[in-house]
Amino acid sequence: MKSIDLEGLMPHMSTINASGADRPVVRVKELSERDRRRLLMHFLALDDSDRLLRFGTVLPDELITRYVQKLDFSRDTVFGVYDDNLRLLGVGHLAFTARETSTVLHNATLKARIAEFGVSVSANARGMGIGSRLFERAAIRCRNEDVDTLYMHCLSSNQTMIHIAAKAGMKIHREYGEADAYLKLQPASPGTMLAEAMEEQFATFDYGFKANTKAALKWWNRLPGRKGK
Numbered sequence: 363m364k365s366i367d368l369e370g371l372m373p374h375m376s377t378i379n380a381s382g383a384d385r386p387v388v389r390v391k392e393l394s395e396r397d398r399r400r401l402l403m404h405f406l407a408l409d410d411s412d413r414l415l416r417f418g419t420v421l422p423d424e425l426i427t428r429y430v431q432k433l434d435f436s437r438d439t440v441f442g443v444y445d446d447n448l449r450l451l452g453v454g455h456l457a458f459t460a461r462e463t464s465t466v467l468h469n470a471t472l473k474a475r476i477a478e479f480g481v482s483v484s485a486n487a488r489g490m491g492i493g494s495r496l497f498e499r500a501a502i503r504c505r506n507e508d509v510d511t512l513y514m515h516c517l518s519s520n521q522t523m524i525h526i527a528a529k530a531g532m533k534i535h536r537e538y539g540e541a542d543a544y545l546k547l548q549p550a551s552p553g554t555m556l557a558e559a560m561e562e563q564f565a566t567f568d569y570g571f572k573a574n575t576k577a578a579l580k581w582w583n584r585l586p587g588r589k590g591k
Contacts, residue, residue: 388492390454390499391565393440397450401440402430404450408482415520416482418540441499443492446572451487454496455480456503464513466542471511477504478513481523497526502558505550513544 393401405416405426413420421429433440433455443452457478461468467476479500483492504512514532516523518541527534527543534543
């Protein structure tokens with residue numbers, strides 16, 4: 363089983379992709395109750411194929427609405443990536459559960475809890491590394507929460523999730539058209555604690571800047587003589 367050290371991945375947020383071309387900086391922010399409406403808008407905007415990949419089935423709008431309404435931000439952790447208009451481009455859901463509840467992983471760790479990760483990325487935001495960044499942030503949170511086993515379950519056809527899992531060194535098991543993957547994480551350290559705090563601070567500042575810019579543009583466009591421009 364491969365153990366991965368993500369300690370050095372978080373604070374720098376590289377703006378250069380593998381080919382050397384410029385790439386937008388991806389800031390991952392922890393979401394809360396105030397973000398529930400935008401979460402719903404993000405999931406409802408997913409088409410049938412993306413809903414199948416995210417939830418394992420094509421959920422109708424009613425069930426997606428129920429899923430968002432039942433999200434417990436005090437129990438689970440939800441991360442998001444916003445665009446300049448404060449629309450969620452990507453969402454990562456990190457659900458913590460007791461080890462004994464998992465038939466797949468109850469013997470994989472001695473820790474009391476494991477974590478399951480699910481991710482969705484809007485169609486217009488593919489290829490920006492958003493899914494990988496959400497995964498990295500989830501892995502750091504697991505380490506800081508004393509969870510050493512991060513689990514993903516998806517359809518075998520979900521090449522994006524399989525790629526994220528393989529890139530992270532997760533052990534992947536495929537059966538009956540589905541895939542289970544899990545990753546053993548190293549313990550927390552002062553570096554991981556600092557990395558997560560810095561990333562959240564950067565993401566919060568980025569969100570505030572985008573919100574203030576959006577509000578200023580809205581005010582500007584309402585000025586006399588600006589109508590229709």
